[in-house]
Amino acid sequence: MTQSLKTMAKVITIFGATGAQGGPVASALLADPEFKVRIVTRSASSAKAMALQERGAEVVEGSFDDPFSLVRALQGAHGTFVMTQYFIERPDFYQLEIQQGKAVADAAQAAGVEHVVFSSLDAVQKTMGFPCLLYDSKAHVEEYMKTIGLPVTVVKYPLYYESYLSLRLVKKLEDNTYEIGFAIEGASMHAVSVADMGFAVREIFKNRAEWLGRTVGFSGGKLTIQQHADILSKHLAPNVFKPTKMTVEEFSQLSCPGAKHYGDMFNYWRLGNPDHDGELTRQLYPRTRSLDQWVEDHKGVLLNAINSM
Numbered sequence: 001m002t003q004s005l006k007t008m009a010k011v012i013t014i015f016g017a018t019g020a021q022g023g024p025v026a027s028a029l030l031a032d033p034e035f036k037v038r039i040v041t042r043s044a045s046s047a048k049a050m051a052l053q054e055r056g057a058e059v060v061e062g063s064f065d066d067p068f069s070l071v072r073a074l075q076g077a078h079g080t081f082v083m084t085q086y087f088i089e090r091p092d093f094y095q096l097e098i099q100q101g102k103a104v105a106d107a108a109q110a111a112g113v114e115h116v117v118f119s120s121l122d123a124v125q126k127t128m129g130f131p132c133l134l135y136d137s138k139a140h141v142e143e144y145m146k147t148i149g150l151p152v153t154v155v156k157y158p159l160y161y162e163s164y165l166s167l168r169l170v171k172k173l174e175d176n177t178y179e180i181g182f183a184i185e186g187a188s189m190h191a192v193s194v195a196d197m198g199f200a201v202r203e204i205f206k207n208r209a210e211w212l213g214r215t216v217g218f219s220g221g222k223l224t225i226q227q228h229a230d231i232l233s234k235h236l237a238p239n240v241f242k243p244t245k246m247t248v249e250e251f252s253q254l255s256c257p258g259a260k261h262y263g264d265m266f267n268y269w270r271l272g273n274p275d276h277d278g279e280l281t282r283q284l285y286p287r288t289r290s291l292d293q294w295v296e297d298h299k300g301v302l303l304n305a306i307n308s309m
Contacts, residue, residue: 009036012205013074013113015064015104016083017041017057018048021119021157024198025081030055032202040073064100070107079115079205080108084141086134088258094133101141109148115208116152117201118145120215122275124268132264153204154215157197158190158276161220161294164232165305170241172309177240178232182225182266183251189269190276191228192220193294200284217276221290228291235295236303 012029016022017039029035030052037057041049044059053059062069064084074080084101086093108116123139124132145152163169171179182189197218204211223231225243232241248270252263268274282288295302 009034010078010205011036011038011058011076013038013040013077013080015040015081016085017052018046019083019085020160020162020194021083021197022081023048024195025201026052026057026198027055028198028202029205030057032206034206035202038073038077040070064103067103067107070104071110074107074111074113077111077113079117079208080104080113081117081119081201082108083119084138086137088134088261094137097137098140098144101138102144105141105145105148105150109150114151115205115212116145116150117204118142118152118154120154120156122156122268122272124264124272128268128272130264130267132261132268134261134265135268151212153211153213155197155201155204156215156217156275157194158192158217158219158274160194161191161289161291161298162194164295165298165301167305167309170306170309172306177242178306179244180225180229180232180241181244181246181251182228182269183244183246183248183263184225184266184270185247186224186226187270188222188224188227190217190219190222190274190278191291192218192281193289196220196285196288197281200281200288203284215275216280216284217274218281219276219278220281220288220294221278222276223291231292231295232302235292235299236306239303239306 012035014022014026017026026037029037039057039059040062044061049059060073062073084097086097120142121135121138124135169181229241248263248267252260
């Protein structure tokens with residue numbers, strides 16, 4: 001019986017399975033006998049790839065820069081989860097991500113993949129009149145996928161709650177308080193647990209007919225940075241968090257790599273209307289957590305992280 005189920009299982013090829021988005025998708029699909037997971041990685045010997053292999057994933061080596069490896073990775077796959085990456089340290093990162101996204105789209109079409117779930121973002125230049133290369137590159141790939149007639153469902157991730165685990169967003173000040181560095185000047189923003197969304201993507205793959213051709217912008221809630229600070233302060237007391245007073249313009253002029261591009265993203269969060277829907281997200285995964293719930297669940301690891309700063 002087990003062998004029969006395994007034979008009938010639908011193969012889902014996952015790009016970025018060792019990363020923040022693809023990892024939870026792989027994990028959720030591995031827990032469901034309806035699917036057989038195939039992950040694509042540059043290094044099959046990496047610790048994360050080997051851990052997924054031990055759980056039952058098929059591991060194949062491939063690269064967005066090698067079209068033949070993409071076709072091999074997608075051969076016989078029913079579906080694929082596609083997450084392209086930007087390398088912001090490269091001056092050509094925008095063109096490179098578009099090139100790589102088109103390559104995997106062409107490979108999916110050549111392999112006859114029946115369901116592509118593509119992690120995209122909004123077309124900021126088109127809707128707002130100013131560029132946001134971190135978003136516009138993915139929007140360009142999304143448009144290409146639709147133009148060539150791929151059977152695609154589009155998902156859009158906002159900020160991950162999990163970003164707080166690295167604390168790159170948080171700076172300890174001289175008065176021992178903690179500053180949250182989103183320069184969005186009092187606006188609110190969507191966020192979600194990327195771990196929760198693995199189950200949402202699984203639901204999309206399980207119900208192809210319902211979700212094909214649709215777009216789902218994930219959200220666990222839309223809050224101001226002051227509300228983020230209040231939630232963190234409540235659960236991690238006596239530590240106190242507060243939002244940065246930095247403006248988008250001031251952030252964009254910082255000397256750190258990519259500051260201008262991240263500043264453009266913050267400007268879109270501040271002025272635009274990012275395409276995210278908490279109700280639709282919870283339709284896909286009713287146990288989607290709010291930030292308050294997520295921080296409560298991760299209180300210990302967050303305290304350890306900030307105490308080591």
